Amino acid sequence: MSGRVDSGMAGGSVVTKIVIYGLLLFFALLFLTPLFVMLVTSFKSLDEIRDGNMLALPQNFTIEPWLKAWGTACIGLTCGGIKGYFGNSIEMVVPAVTISTLLGALNGYVLTKWRFPGHKMVFALMLFACFIPFQAVLIPVARVLGLVGLSGTVGGLIVVHVIYGLGFTTLFFRNYYEAFPSELVRAAMIDGAGFWQIFWRILLPASGPIIIVTVIFQFTNIWNDFLFGSSFTASESVPMTVALNNLVNTSTGVKEYNVDMAAAIIAALPTLFVYVVAGRYFVRGLMAGAVKG
Amino acid sequence: MAFLEIKNLQKRYGKVDVLKGIDLDLDKGGFLVLVGPSGCGKSTLLNAIAGLETISGGDILIDGNVVNDLRPSMRDIAMVFQSYALYPNMTVAQNMAFGMEMRGVPKPEREAAVQRVAKLLQMGHLLERRPSQLSGGQRQRVAMGRALVRDPKLFLFDEPLSNLDAKLRVDMRTEIKKLHAATGTTIVYVTHDQIEAMTLATKIAVLRDGLLQQVGTPHEVYNRPANLFVAEFMGSPSMNLLTAKVAAGKGGMMLELAREHDAPILLRVPSSVVQTKLAAGQEVIVGIRPEAITDPDGADRNSTLVETVEAKVEVVEPAGSDTYVVTHAAGREVIARMRGDADVRPGQRIPFAFDLGRAVLFDPKTQVRLA
Numbered sequence: 001m002s003g004r005v006d007s008g009m010a011g012g013s014v015v016t017k018i019v020i021y022g023l024l025l026f027f028a029l030l031f032l033t034p035l036f037v038m039l040v041t042s043f044k045s046l047d048e049i050r051d052g053n054m055l056a057l058p059q060n061f062t063i064e065p066w067l068k069a070w071g072t073a074c075i076g077l078t079c080g081g082i083k084g085y086f087g088n089s090i091e092m093v094v095p096a097v098t099i100s101t102l103l104g105a106l107n108g109y110v111l112t113k114w115r116f117p118g119h120k121m122v123f124a125l126m127l128f129a130c131f132i133p134f135q136a137v138l139i140p141v142a143r144v145l146g147l148v149g150l151s152g153t154v155g156g157l158i159v160v161h162v163i164y165g166l167g168f169t170t171l172f173f174r175n176y177y178e179a180f181p182s183e184l185v186r187a188a189m190i191d192g193a194g195f196w197q198i199f200w201r202i203l204l205p206a207s208g209p210i211i212i213v214t215v216i217f218q219f220t221n222i223w224n225d226f227l228f229g230s231s232f233t234a235s236e237s238v239p240m241t242v243a244l245n246n247l248v249n250t251s252t253g254v255k256e257y258n259v260d261m262a263a264a265i266i267a268a269l270p271t272l273f274v275y276v277v278a279g280r281y282f283v284r285g286l287m288a289g290a291v292k293g
Numbered sequence: 294m295a296f297l298e299i300k301n302l303q304k305r306y307g308k309v310d311v312l313k314g315i316d317l318d319l320d321k322g323g324f325l326v327l328v329g330p331s332g333c334g335k336s337t338l339l340n341a342i343a344g345l346e347t348i349s350g351g352d353i354l355i356d357g358n359v360v361n362d363l364r365p366s367m368r369d370i371a372m373v374f375q376s377y378a379l380y381p382n383m384t385v386a387q388n389m390a391f392g393m394e395m396r397g398v399p400k401p402e403r404e405a406a407v408q409r410v411a412k413l414l415q416m417g418h419l420l421e422r423r424p425s426q427l428s429g430g431q432r433q434r435v436a437m438g439r440a441l442v443r444d445p446k447l448f449l450f451d452e453p454l455s456n457l458d459a460k461l462r463v464d465m466r467t468e469i470k471k472l473h474a475a476t477g478t479t480i481v482y483v484t485h486d487q488i489e490a491m492t493l494a495t496k497i498a499v500l501r502d503g504l505l506q507q508v509g510t511p512h513e514v515y516n517r518p519a520n521l522f523v524a525e526f527m528g529s530p531s532m533n534l535l536t537a538k539v540a541a542g543k544g545g546m547m548l549e550l551a552r553e554h555d556a557p558i559l560l561r562v563p564s565s566v567v568q569t570k571l572a573a574g575q576e577v578i579v580g581i582r583p584e585a586i587t588d589p590d591g592a593d594r595n596s597t598l599v600e601t602v603e604a605k606v607e608v609v610e611p612a613g614s615d616t617y618v619v620t621h622a623a624g625r626e627v628i629a630r631m632r633g634d635a636d637v638r639p640g641q642r643i644p645f646a647f648d649l650g651r652a653v654l655f656d657p658k659t660q661v662r663l664a
């Protein structure tokens with residue numbers, strides 16, 4: 001890649017190069033500044049924050065704010081830090097991502113390899129679900145959750161996220177499986193494999209890239225969701241994002257910026273982790289879908 | 294009773310008629326090749342036999358049992374696909390054993406069967422590889438192995454060689470033929486390569502637009518094509534088809550082929566046609582294969598119907614073992630096949646020996662062969 005850029009620029013001037021890299025560097029720094037401020041702030045004591053420069057490195061390095069954010073900060077009326085809510089989020093995000101990904105794969109499988117009359121219509125309706133704004137369904141969803149006895153629980157939140165994610169996951173898998181050779185499915189049928197065996201043994205093992213794309217997409221969306229989290233949960237079952245908001249907006253006492261920053265970084269860590277681990281497959285998977293689909 | 298019987302088979306996609314009443318049968322151990330141009334319904338017919346497509350009418354019987362509504366896995370068939378369709382996430386051995394695994398065959402038995410077939414196809418060293426680590430020819434071999442390993446009643450092949458290069462295709466063709474001779478399996482084989490059809494088949498079915506044109510042995514289809522379509526489709530270069538007029542001559546009816554700037558060619562009526570059925574003045578199409586037009590030395594000495602005609606050479610196409618010589622008659626190119634070392638140059642006038650013992654006549658209106 002860089003080789004191609006170099007050779008393409010060989011005739012061009014050094015100035016062009018300097019301008020391009022200068023701009024890239026400038027914007028990179030610009031976008032990194034907030035993260036930098038968060039990081040340094042989270043390691044400063046409150047006094048230092050009050051007196052010093054926002055961009056300065058911490059003079060007296062302390063991890064006290066992190067410990068407090070995790071274990072003892074007061075959110076609402078309880079003072080147990082964010083760890084419980086972090087747990088809530090994990091408890092919500094793992095099943096929600098797993099179920100919506102599996103169901104999306106299953107939908108994609110049926111919509112491409114077991115076509116039935118009206119399959120186009122069904123797919124169109126599922127796609128439509130991707131475009132319904134969250135706000136429009138809040139009240140109906142709350143009502144339904146209430147009727148089935150799931151309001152205010154993590155379980156209810158999982159159901160909502162699974163249903164809302166289904167449109168996207170189905171879209172991803174349908175496009176991926178559309179390019180998957182049907183002859184393989186036919187060969188498996190002749191070999192005596194049934195509906196589920198073909199799915200588990202033939203399709204899923206070949207779905208690595210699209211599974212990663214879907215998992216990252218669903219994980220970030222569900223982990224970062226605030227609206228559903230704040231609408232459908234009771235105080236003890238709120239997810240991380242809502243707890244963070246409550247922590248930052250607590251009006252009593254002094255504002256502990258360092259604790260807030262530490263909590264915010266903790267809240268962002270899982271998505272960061274997923275990107276670092278699976279990020280390069282993400283781009284690869286998107287490309288695969290784009291080229292073949 | 295035949296082993297595979299197809300009776301009045303029809304297939305429609307919505308309003309599109311793809312198969313319009315196919316009647317076919319094949320004996321146990323036979324090798325049926327379906328040929329025809331692209332889109333004529335070969336794959337559809339094969340998939341219908343496999344049970345991968347539902348049928349709109351008619352019956353399919355395998356070994357005396359109607360299988361119309363049986364699932365593919367219940368028909369006891371194996372299929373080799375054009376793309377080979379090897380499971381990418383499994384090794385060669387797992388690919389071959391998958392069908393038996395799905396049928397609940399115990400592991401030791403599966404492994405023994407895989408070993409046996411791997412030995413037969415000489416691919417023991419490939420068993421632990423994945424399909425992506427194989428060459429095209431090796432993949433083809435594995436696909437055949439996967440079909441063979443289960444020992445089914447009927448094998449279906451859908452253009453299994455069309456993804457291979459020319460040399461490999463010829464090798465694999467021979468291999469399939471040997472395999473068929475060695476194992477005595479019953480095979481239905483789709484191809485649009487008529488040489489493949491000729492070399493492999495015990496029975497050829499020529500299909501066009503969902504209708505059977507002719508069913509017969511390779512010899513019959515090649516030498517006695519049922520109509521103009523089959524005549525043109527089978528053989529390469531294809532049969533010369535020349536419009537002629539029937540004229541009454543001294544010794545009976547003669548065929549007169551007009552030529553530009555030259556006297557018309559007069560030929561006797563081929564032995565495949567009853568002379569008395571022809572009327573003077575009637576138009577017919579003479580079908581004569583390039584190898585039945587030769588230099589006089591190369592003509593069949595046993596044939597009593599060789600006519601030698603002088604004509605001007607237009608093009609010479611050496612093809613190694615033979616030389617194809619093109620001349621003109623009845624408004625069309627006529628291709629003759631001469632010896633590889635024949636000394637012929639464009640512009641020369643040379644004698645061409647027409648072997649009418651191997652010619653056929655067609656009715657230009659109905660396109661059907663005259664008998």
Ligand SMILES: Nc1ncnc2c1ncn2[C@@H]1O[C@H](COP(=O)(O)OP(=O)(O)OP(=O)(O)O)[C@@H](O)[C@H]1O
Pocket residue numbers: 306309311329330331332333334335336337338485
């Ligand atoms: N699902 C379908 N819906 C409508 N028409 C179809 C469908 N599948 C096949 N056809 C039509 O049926 C006809 C026969 O198709 P088929 O695949 O059997 O041809 P083929 O003889 O195998 O050709 P080829 O040599 O190119 O493989 C074609 O005209 C095709 O357009």
Ligand SMILES: [Mg+2]
Pocket residue numbers: 335336337
């Ligand atoms: Mg085909």
